[in-house]
Amino acid sequence: MNPGIGTLARIGQLYPSGGLCDHEPQLMAPEGVRFVTTRVPFKQTSLEADRKFSEGLEGHAQLLADASVDLLAINCTAATLLAGPQVLRKRLFDATGLDSVTTIEAVIAGCRAQGMRRIGLLTPYPQEVIEVEREYFAGLSIEVVSALGKPCTTPVEQGSLPSQAWLELAQGFRGMALDGVLISCAGIQVAEVLATIEAQLGLPVVSSNQALVWMCLHQLGIDQPVVGFGSLFSKACAGLE
Incomplete structure (x- = not known):
């Protein structure tokens, strides 16, 4: 499926630089939803690397804001846990005016x-x-x-x-x-x-990645069905605290 430019929504994905699966959210997204990705320095899998992931994240997020995205997705599970998801979302909102979803949440x-x-x-x-x-x-x-x-x-x-x-x-x-x-x-x-x-x-x-897409769709009020990627997409989302 060709996502086009995002006729329903564009989601700005902040993704580890050494990662190879930034395509997975797009694979599960319904037609009209486009994930636009910017890489964040991350080359090793360790607590130290996870902690460093959030350093200078605002600058990377601003690059995504340049593409007129509707929502930011901070997509690294352990890194968002360690940095504190609410702290990260506030930092990026202050920097870009955009709401965010974190993988850990x-x-x-x-x-x-x-x-x-x-x-x-x-x-x-x-x-x-x-x-x-x-x-x-x-x-x-x-x-x-x-x-x-x-x-x-x-x-x-x-x-x-x-x-x-x-x-x-x-x-x-x-x-x-x-x-x-x-x-x-x-x-x-x-x-x-x-x-x-x-x-x-x-x-x-x-x-x-499944949960990230699911929460992003709920945050954006997009209710197009997503099938073939597990039962989570049929469940309601309580949203962010």
């Missing part, structure tokens, strides 16, 4: 919309990042019952893994007492297997 809203309190966490993160996410989720009454994945050291490595790898890794959650599965990372190829994972496990699935 989107995945939390997605988990709540799907009734997911006990989750399986699937990621390409190193253990130090997994533990930070586990603690953050616990503070929001979401328990990580089990964490599975393939730790990667760079976003290029993350993005190079085929979607089939995540489909196979998700099978490790079979038989666990879970409410659903969260696939956390905006830098991996999972969009095309989300519905399959749901069908195979009999559980709802939320992923970073």
Whole structure:
């Protein structure tokens, strides 16, 4: 599908520079919604790199504002968690006058919309990042019952893994007492297997890019149906706090 110039909306995506999956939000967006992307320096997958992601973010956001976007999407799950999503949104609003959606807020809203309190966490993160996410989720009454994945050291490595790898890794959650599965990372190829994972496990699935698109559409009041990318797109979104 050709998104054109964004007849319904343009969304400015701030995305890690070393990432390879900035196309995934566009893949899931309905016709007329265009994601425009600007890269933010990010070459390693570590807590240090995640913390540095938000440095100077205002300048990158202004480049997207030049394209007359309607909304900003700060698309790095762990980085938006560490910087504080509300802090980031205020910073970018002050700099550009534009509202923002952060990936961490989107995945939390997605988990709540799907009734997911006990989750399986699937990621390409190193253990130090997994533990930070586990603690953050616990503070929001979401328990990580089990964490599975393939730790990667760079976003290029993350993005190079085929979607089939995540489909196979998700099978490790079979038989666990879970409410659903969260696939956390905006830098991996999972969009095309989300519905399959749901069908195979009999559980709802939320992923970073999926949840980001879902929340952006709700923020913009766009109600075009999105099918083939998991059940989240059929759920209402409570919005941002």
